[in-house]
Amino acid sequence: MIQQPTPANYPEMAALWEASVRATHHFLTEEDIWRIKPMLPGIFESIQVYIVSDNNIIAGMLGLTGDEIAMLFLHPNVFGKGIGKMLVNYAINEHGARKVEVNEQNPQAIGFYQHMGFKITSRRDTDDYGQAFPILEMELG
Numbered sequence: 168m169i170q171q172p173t174p175a176n177y178p179e180m181a182a183l184w185e186a187s188v189r190a191t192h193h194f195l196t197e198e199d200i201w202r203i204k205p206m207l208p209g210i211f212e213s214i215q216v217y218i219v220s221d222n223n224i225i226a227g228m229l230g231l232t233g234d235e236i237a238m239l240f241l242h243p244n245v246f247g248k249g250i251g252k253m254l255v256n257y258a259i260n261e262h263g264a265r266k267v268e269v270n271e272q273n274p275q276a277i278g279f280y281q282h283m284g285f286k287i288t289s290r291r292d293t294d295d296y297g298q299a300f301p302i303l304e305m306e307l308g
Contacts, residue, residue, distance in 0.1 A: 168219065168220070169217050169218070169219050169229075169253075169254070169257055170217065170218060170219075171216065171217055172211070172216055172217075172218045172225075172228070174208070176218060176225065177207070177208050179224075179225050180207070180211060180216075180225060180228055181207045181208075183225050183226075183227075183228060183240055183242050184228075184240050185204060186242055186243055187240040187241055187242060187243065188200060190243040190246070191273055191275055191276065192270065192272075192273060193272075194270070194272040194273075199298075210230070210238075214230040214231060214232050214237045214238070215230065215231040215232070215262070216228060216229070216230045216231075216238075217229045217231075217254070217257070219250055219253065219254060221250070224242070225242070226241065226242050226245045226250055227239070227242065227245065227250040227251065227254055228240050228254075229254040229255075229257065229258055231262050234262075234263050234264055234265045234266055235264065235266040235267060235268070236255065236258050236264050236266070239251060239254060239255065239276075251279060252283065255280075255283050259307065264307075265306055265307045265308075266305065266306050266307070267280055267285060267304075267305050268302050268303065268304050268305070269302070269303045269305060270294070270301070270302060270303075271290065271300075271301035271302065271303050272300065272301070277303060277305075281305075283307075284307055284308060285305040285306060285307050286305060286306060286307075286308070287303050287304070287305050288304050288305060288306050289303075289304045290302070290303050290304070291304070
């Protein structure tokens with residue numbers, strides 16, 4: 168069941184983020200991870216976040232801002248089990264999501280979103296924090 172988290176969920180959500188990032192964002196250094204992790208509670212507060220649990224453990228989280236998927240992180244133990252697809256379909260069908268930004272260095276995510284019907288529309292050389300992590304902007308359809 169997809170639900171909105173409370174601040175009490177934030178530590179588990181941060182642990183999920185870290186596990187997911189370590190499994191998929193191989194371009195991030197240890198310093199990058201430790202720089203970003205303290206920002207997570209503020210990020211969770213600034214966007215609409217939804218979580219899905221599997222056996223009472225948060226297995227995935229989705230963040231939305233307007234018509235954009237701002238984040239999608241899954242625990243590596245549930246990769247390939249349909250949770251990401253369920254969350255993206257929820258974002259599209261229930262919240263009108265049409266856009267997503269993906270790290271160019273994360274080919275798994277690019278392929279996943281292309282499979283879900285998103286197409287690359289543009290590229291930036293840096294992320295939202297000015298870091299040299301190229302971003303692909305993608306739109307549905």
